[in-house]
Amino acid sequence: MTTGSPASAALIALDWGTSSLRAYRLDARGNTLDTRHLPWGIMRLPQPLQDGAASTALSGFDLAFEQACGDWLRAEPALPVIACGMVGSAQGWKEAAYLDVPVDLERIGTLLTKVERGTATPVHIVPGLIQRHGLPNVMRGEETQVFGVMFDQARTSDPHAADSVLIGLPGTHSKWVNARRGRVTHFDTFMTGEVYAALRGHTILGRTMSEAPAADMAAFERGLKVAGAPAGRAGVLSTIFSTRALGLTGELPSASQADYLSGLLIGHEVAALAEMLRQQGEPPRIVLCGEPALCQRYILAMQHYGLGTPEQAQNATERGLWHLAVCAGLVAAETPSSASV
Amino acid sequence: MTTGSPASAALIALDWGTSSLRAYRLDARGNTLDTRHLPWGIMRLPQPLQDGAASTALSGFDLAFEQACGDWLRAEPALPVIACGMVGSAQGWKEAAYLDVPVDLERIGTLLTKVERGTATPVHIVPGLIQRHGLPNVMRGEETQVFGVMFDQARTSDPHAADSVLIGLPGTHSKWVNARRGRVTHFDTFMTGEVYAALRGHTILGRTMSEAPAADMAAFERGLKVAGAPAGRAGVLSTIFSTRALGLTGELPSASQADYLSGLLIGHEVAALAEMLRQQGEPPRIVLCGEPALCQRYILAMQHYGLGTPEQAQNATERGLWHLAVCAGLVAAETPSSASV
Numbered sequence: 001m002t003t004g005s006p007a008s009a010a011l012i013a014l015d016w017g018t019s020s021l022r023a024y025r026l027d028a029r030g031n032t033l034d035t036r037h038l039p040w041g042i043m044r045l046p047q048p049l050q051d052g053a054a055s056t057a058l059s060g061f062d063l064a065f066e067q068a069c070g071d072w073l074r075a076e077p078a079l080p081v082i083a084c085g086m087v088g089s090a091q092g093w094k095e096a097a098y099l100d101v102p103v104d105l106e107r108i109g110t111l112l113t114k115v116e117r118g119t120a121t122p123v124h125i126v127p128g129l130i131q132r133h134g135l136p137n138v139m140r141g142e143e144t145q146v147f148g149v150m151f152d153q154a155r156t157s158d159p160h161a162a163d164s165v166l167i168g169l170p171g172t173h174s175k176w177v178n179a180r181r182g183r184v185t186h187f188d189t190f191m192t193g194e195v196y197a198a199l200r201g202h203t204i205l206g207r208t209m210s211e212a213p214a215a216d217m218a219a220f221e222r223g224l225k226v227a228g229a230p231a232g233r234a235g236v237l238s239t240i241f242s243t244r245a246l247g248l249t250g251e252l253p254s255a256s257q258a259d260y261l262s263g264l265l266i267g268h269e270v271a272a273l274a275e276m277l278r279q280q281g282e283p284p285r286i287v288l289c290g291e292p293a294l295c296q297r298y299i300l301a302m303q304h305y306g307l308g309t310p311e312q313a314q315n316a317t318e319r320g321l322w323h324l325a326v327c328a329g330l331v332a333a334e335t336p337s338s339a340s341v
Numbered sequence: 342m343t344t345g346s347p348a349s350a351a352l353i354a355l356d357w358g359t360s361s362l363r364a365y366r367l368d369a370r371g372n373t374l375d376t377r378h379l380p381w382g383i384m385r386l387p388q389p390l391q392d393g394a395a396s397t398a399l400s401g402f403d404l405a406f407e408q409a410c411g412d413w414l415r416a417e418p419a420l421p422v423i424a425c426g427m428v429g430s431a432q433g434w435k436e437a438a439y440l441d442v443p444v445d446l447e448r449i450g451t452l453l454t455k456v457e458r459g460t461a462t463p464v465h466i467v468p469g470l471i472q473r474h475g476l477p478n479v480m481r482g483e484e485t486q487v488f489g490v491m492f493d494q495a496r497t498s499d500p501h502a503a504d505s506v507l508i509g510l511p512g513t514h515s516k517w518v519n520a521r522r523g524r525v526t527h528f529d530t531f532m533t534g535e536v537y538a539a540l541r542g543h544t545i546l547g548r549t550m551s552e553a554p555a556a557d558m559a560a561f562e563r564g565l566k567v568a569g570a571p572a573g574r575a576g577v578l579s580t581i582f583s584t585r586a587l588g589l590t591g592e593l594p595s596a597s598q599a600d601y602l603s604g605l606l607i608g609h610e611v612a613a614l615a616e617m618l619r620q621q622g623e624p625p626r627i628v629l630c631g632e633p634a635l636c637q638r639y640i641l642a643m644q645h646y647g648l649g650t651p652e653q654a655q656n657a658t659e660r661g662l663w664h665l666a667v668c669a670g671l672v673a674a675e676t677p678s679s680a681s682v
Contacts, residue, residue, distance in 0.1 A: 134572045135583040136590045173582065188575055189582040191544070198539040203532065231476045234529055235613040236577055237606065241514065241530040242476040249477045265578065272576040 007033055010331045012069050012079050013321035014123075016087035017141055018043050022317070023068040028331070030322035032315075034072070040064035042086050042093075061093040065123070073121060080330035082321050084126040085141035088113060093123070098130035098138060102185045105147045109327025126324055129184060137189055141317075142175045148320030149287055149313045150179055166277075166284045168310065170266075170298050171291070172197075176273060178284070188276075190269045196262060199240060205261060208247045210254035215293070217300075219256035223263025224301050228271040236268040262297065270301035277307070286310040348374055351672050353410045353420050354662035355464075357428035358482055359384050359513075363658070364409040369672070371663035373656070375413070381405035383427050383434075402434040406464070414462060421671035423662050425467040426482035429454060434464070439471035439479060443526045446488045450668025467665055470525060478530050482658075483516045486630055489661030490654045491520055494628070507618075507625045509651065511607075511639050512632070513538075517614060519625070529617075531610045537603060540581060546602060549588045551595035556634070558641075560597035564604025565642050569612040577609040603638065611642035618648070627651040 010028040014021065019041035025034040040046060045060030046067070058066070073079060088096030096113035112124035128140035146167050153165070169175040172193040178186040200206045223243075226232045232239045243261045246252035252260055277283050286302070288295050288310040295312060302310055326333045351369040355362065360382035366375040381387060386401030387408070399407070414420060429437030437454035453465040469481035487508050494506070510516040513534040519527040541547045564584075567573045573580045584602045587593035593601055618624050627643070629636050629651040636653060643651055667674045 130590070132590065135567065135580065136586040136592065137582070138586050138589055188579055189586075190575070190578045191546075191582050192578050194544050195536075195540070195578060195581075198543045199536070202539045202543045203535050205532075226476065233613070233617060234531070235609060237531045237533050237536060237610055238529055238613065239476065240536075241478070241532050245477040245479050245530075248479055249471070249473065251477065268576060269578055272574070272579065276574060 009033055009072065009076055009079055011322065011325050012072055012081045013318055013325070014065075014068065014081065014083035014087070015085055015141065015144075015317045015321070016083050016092075017041055017085040021064055021068055023072075024318045024321065025069070025072050026318065026322055030319070030326075032318055036068055038064065038068055040067070042089070042091060059093075061087075062117075077121065079121065080325065081121055081123045082112070082126065082325045082328070082330060083123055084144040084317070084321060084324075088125040088128060089140055092125075094125060096125040096127045098128045101129050101131040101187065102183055103129060104183050105143075105150055105179075106182065106327050108143060108147065109324040112324075112328050124325075124328065124330060126321075129187070131187060137187060139175055139177075139187065139189070142169050142177065143184070144320035144324060145169055145289055145313075145316040146177050146179060146184060146320070147323055148316035148318070149289055150182060151323040152313075152319055153287070164284045166286045167313075168286060168288045168298060169290055170288070170294050174269060188273075190272075192265050192269050196265050199261060200258060205240065205243050205257070208244060208254055209257045212255040212258065216256045216259040219252065219259040220263040220266075220297060221300060221304075223260040223265075224267040224270075224304055225263075227264055227267030228305060232264075232268075236265065239264050239268070263301075266297055266301050267304075270298065270305050270307070274302075274305040274307055283307065287313050289313040289316045350374055350413065350417055350420055352663065352666050353413055353422045354659055354666070355406075355409065355422065355424035355428070356426055356482065356485075356658045356662070357424050357433075358382055358426040362405055362409055364413075365659045365662065366410070366413050367659065367663055371660070371667075373659055377409055379405065379409055381408065383430070383432060402428075403458075418462065420462060421666065422462055422464045423453070423467065423666045423669070423671060424464055425485040425658070425662060425665075429466040429469060430481055433466075435466060437466040437468045439469045442470050442472040442528065443524055444470060445524050446484075446491055446520075447523065447668050449484060449488065450665040453665075453669050465666075465669065465671065467662075470528070472528060478528060480516055480518075480528065480530070483510050483518065483528075484525070485661035485665060486510055486654075486657040487518050487520060487525060487661070488664055489657035489659070490628055490630055491523060492664040493654070493660055505625045507627045508654075509627060509629045509639060510631055511629070511635050515610060529614075531613075533606050533610050537606050540602060541599060546581065546584050546598070549585060549595055550598045553596040553599065557597045557600040560593065560600040561604040561607075561638060562641060562645075564601040564606075565608040565611075565645055566604075568605055568608030569646060573605075573609075577606065580605050580609070604642075607638055607642045608645075611639065611646050611648070615643075615646040615648055624648065628654050630654040630657045 009025045011026045013024040021038045021040045023036040024032055027033050046063040048057050087093050094115045111127050115123040129143045131137040149167050164180045167177045174190040174192050176188045243257050325331045350366045352367045354365040362379045362381045364377040365373055368374050387404040389398050428434050435456045452468050456464040467485055470484045472478040490508050505521045508518045515531040515533050517529045584598050666672045
C-alpha cells in the first residue's frame, strides 16, 4: 500500500500497550490502508538522545510516535490521531481518566484526553473503564475492542445480535465483558496469561519442562478437563502441582508439560466463568476476540464446559478506534464499505 | 551446648531441603543437643575446589555435609546419620525411592537409602511418598514431619488422639496429610507459597507493592475473606487482580498489597480444603506444623472458614527423624524424657 503517492487517509489509529505499538492508517471509510507493528510498548520505549539539550529533547513517547507515523503525518499534516491502551495509564504518555461502568460505549468517544504536541497535530487518548461494585476492576485498551465488536455487530441484519452479549478477550489478562444494547454493564479479569508465564518461568514447574516442536493439544485438553473433574476440586493452586507430579510418575513427558499447564489454567478460568453464567440463568451470546491460536484454546475450553462455540470477531481494535474517532468528531461518519466489516 | 567435652550423642539427623540444611545432634533419648542451620540446600551447594584431582575431589554434598556435622563425627565416629528431604530426590545426593500411599508410617523407617562414604559412616536417606490415585502427588521431607507428629501424639493420654488426623504443613508447597492409626491415607499439595513469590516477584502485581514496616494483618484478613465471598467466586486467577485494582482505586495502600495477596491465596487454599472436608462428613482433628508466623496466618484462615483452631506441633522434623532412626534400628528405642515432647 505504501507508494510514492499513497491513497488519501482520514485517521491515524494507535493501539499502544505495555509491550508493543501498532499503528493503523485508515481511509475515510475506516478501511485500513497501512499497518505497522513496532516493539515500542510503554515499558520499552526507545531511548532519547542524551545531548544535554534537555529543553528540546524528544521523549521516548515522541520517538516511538515518530517511528510509528511521523512520515504519514508529514504527508498529510492535518490527519487526526487517536490512541488506546496503556499509553493512557499513569505510566503512559498522559494519564486518561477511567470511566465508571456501567457506561454507554458511545460516551467513551466524547471523553478523550488530548496530548498537545506544540503546533503539530495532538494525540487523543481513549479512557479506560473502571468497575467499582464488588471487587474493583479496570481495563485499558479492551474497551476499544469491545466498542469495535459491538458497533459492527449493531449494524448486522440480526435484530437480536446487539441485545446482550459476552465478549471474551483472552490474553495476558483475560477480560470477559458483559454488554447490552451498546452499554458495558460488567466485566471480570483473569490473570491467566501472566500467571502461566510466571509459573513457567519462575517456579519449579518450569524446571522439568522442555521446548515442544509443536503445540501438544492432547496435553492441553487433558489439563482442561482436570480443572472441572473431581480431581480438580481443590482448585488451581493445587492442580498445577500435577504438572510436576505427572512428570515424576512418567505420565507426562517434559515437552507436554507446558501445554498441560496451559490447559489447567484456561480450564479453571472457563469452568469458573461457566459456573457464574449458570447462576445468572440463560447464557448470553458469546463473541471471542484475540490472537487466533489462543482463541482456539479458549474455544476448546468453552465447548468442554458447555458454553458452545463462540463467534469470533476480527480487527476489533482498529474498528473500535475508527468508530470512537467518529463519535468524537475527529472524522466524519460515513457508511463503511461492506469489505471493511 | 557446644563445649570442649560435649555430651555424648546417639544420632545425627539432617533436614536437607532445596534451599537450606538443618543439622541436629540428638542424645540417646532423642533430645536435641545441638542444632546448625546452613544455607547449603541441594540447589545451592558449596562449590568444590577445581584442583584437577577429580578422582579425590569432594562433591558439593560432601562439602556441605562436612560443614554440617564433620566435627561431630570426628568426635564420635560411630554415630549413625539419617537425612530427609530433597537430598533424596533425582537432583539430590542419591535418589531414594518413593513409597506408595496408603502406607504405614513405620514402614518408612525400614526402607532407607544408604549413601556409602568409603570407610566413614554412611548417610541413610528417608524415602518420599507418592500417591497414584486421582491426580498423582509427591512429597519429600514432609513424611518425616508427619511421622514426628503422629508418633508423639500416639503416646499422649487421649485414646482418640491418634485415630484420625489431618496434618497441615504450610510452606512453599503446602501439604495437607490425612492419617489414621499410624497410616498415611491421602494427601494434597497446594503451591501457595511458591505462587505467592512468583506473583510478587514476576507479575504486574509486584510493581505497585512497597515494603511494609510490619505485617498488615488487617489487609491479610481482608484478602482471606474475599476468597470465600461472592466477589471471589471467579476463583484465584481472577481475585488476585483486585490487589492491583484496589490500589488503583485508592482502597489498598502499596505497603498493604503483599499481605492482602497473601490473604487471598491462603484464603483460596483453606476455603477449598474446608469445602472438601465438608463433603467428607465429620471434620477430623487438625494439627498444624510449620514456621510460627505462617502458621498464625493459616490459623486465622481456618477459623474464618469454619475449621476451628488447630493444634500446633513443635519440632516435628527432628522428632520424626529420631523415631525413623529407631524404626530403622540405627539407634536403640528408649522412652524419651517428657521435656523432649
